[in-house]
Amino acid sequence: MSTMNREKPTYSSQSVKPRIIIHGGAGNLTRTTLSREQYAAYQVSLRRILASSWALLSVPGAKAIDIATYAVSQLEDDPLYNSGKGAVFTRAGTIELESSIMVSNGYRKRGVSCMLLKHVKNPIKLARELLVRGEEPNGGGAQDHCQYSGGYVEKLAEEWGFERVDPSYFYTEKRWREHKRGLKEKDHQFEQSRTSDYVPDVSLLSEWERTHYIPLGTCGAVVLDGSGAICVATSTGGLTNKLPGRIGDTPTMGTGFWAEEWQNLVSFSNLPKIPQRPATRLPLERFSRGDLFSLVNDCLPSLSRPSPPLTDYRPPPATHKLRPTRTAVALSGTGNGDTFIRMAACRTIAAKSRFTGAPLSDTVSWMAGRGGELQRSAGHRWGVTHEGVGGIIGIELCGTQSSVVWDFNCGGMFRAWVEEDGTMKSLIFREDDYDSGPK
Known part of the structure; x- marks a missing residue:
């Protein structure tokens, strides 16, 4: 591609330790819905993709946008995950894929999504x-839009030399069986309603859905490179048996993905507060309160010593210089996309950190952890539908210090990351072994 080697300005004059975290979906993951053999297969896959991505990220000059794209493309090529080769089917038995990418800074568009x-x-x-062609005049043929869908953008992909496949490429026997069984379960709900006054809610979980892991999430990667650039990339097939044409959170900026940065300044808390005059009351109000002295003082100001104007006040000099510190975050979500859209989940997390000063780990748990805002938004539908289910991964950079964060409110989330000391970790449940998972 003509844009693959385009140079972008670096983000920091100081070195930053690269970091990466990936995820392959979340949901009803338990020891009932996930066998020991499946657990092992996912662990091998996560570690393989993480290891190859980390090797590329460790090369001097590696860019976050390239590594995030590579990591997610590996997830797309693995039929274990709900993206690319392993994507789920719509109710019509078709495949409709979505993807997105976003950087905290460095590209004019900041983020782009496809559906x-x-x-x-x-x-x-x-x-x-x-995203990268957005730096060219007229977007290299794509203009300056941030969202693209359907045939036209696929035509651009063909013109640009991207590999095109027949829809049958995305077919997997496992996903097709899930598609057919899911339709059968919903048909059964309607059949029951014919013999009663019961009107079925097709969003309610059937017994089969309760005892099987039904993919409804996203694959994603968040990457921080040595220059301080941070990027999030996501890809999905959407919800199993979604309506054709349904758009989820993966291509909806601020809901299932987000990246941004801002400058923090040193607090003024060490400086004395500027005195404030009380608000001036109207004469009638002062008379009704018995404040005769102030009324007389207004007429005969010489009876009292005038107060100096506020403009005469000069605060003492600061005891230290203000030094702006760059903070950058990026987030990728997975789960019930409609809930993420209603909550504007990822942007809300970033905004809470930005405007309250809370660490990203806290705001991610506030949104996606047990009892968090995603779960609370489901109300009485929590646990009997897929509503509210999800997890979120992210990276936060403050100055040159970074942290990898994640949390989820369901049985498990496929995830793998590199610790600050270079150790690679992969988890599905909350703990580090199969037997720790919920039943």
Whole structure:
């Protein structure tokens, strides 16, 4: 691609330790819905993708946008995950793919997303290309939009040389069985309603859905490179048996993905407060309160010593210089996308950290942890539908110090990351072994 080697300005004159975290979806993951053999297969896959991505990120000069794209493309190529080759089917038995990418800074568009793709083998590569080509006049043919869908953008992908496949490429026997069984369960709910006054709620979980892991999440990666650039990339097939044409949170900026940065300044808390005059009351109000002295003083100001104007006040000099500190965050969500959209989940997390000063780990748990805002938003539908279910991964950079964060409110989330000391970790449940998972 003509844009693959385009140079972008660096973000920091100080070195930053690269970090990466990936996820492959979340949901009803328990020892009932996930066998020991499946658990092992996911662990091997997560570690393989993390290891190859980390090796590329460790090369001097590696860029977050390239590594995030690579990591997600590997998830897309693995039929274990609900993206690319392993994508779920719509109710019509078709495949409709979504992808997105966003950087905290450095590209004019900041973020790009694609939806309703049916022929692009790796949707995340197309999203990246649309973002990078935004630096060219007329967006390299894509203009300056941030969201693209359907046939036109697939035509651009073909013109740009991206691999195009027949929709049958995305077919997997496992996903097809889930599709057919899911339709059968909903048909059964309607059949029951014919013999009673009961009107079925097709969003309610069937017994089969309670005892099986039904993919409804997203694949994603968040990457921080040595220059301080931070990038999030996501890709998904959406919800199992979604309506054709349904758009989820993966291509909806601020809901299932987000990246931004801001400057923090040293607090003025060590300086004395500027005195404030009380608000001046109207004469009638002062008379009704018995404040005759102030009324007389207004007429005969010489009876009292005038107060100096506020403009005469000069605060003492600060005891230290103000030094702006750059903070950057990026987040990728997975779960019930409609809930993420209603909550504007990822942008809300970032905003809470930005405007309250709370660490990203706290705000992620506030949104996606047990009893968090995602779960609370489901109300009485929590646990009997997929509503509110989800998890979120992210990276926060403050100055040159970084942290990897994650949390979820369901049985488990497929995730892997590199610790600050370079140790690679992968988890599905909250603890580090199969037997720790919920039943």
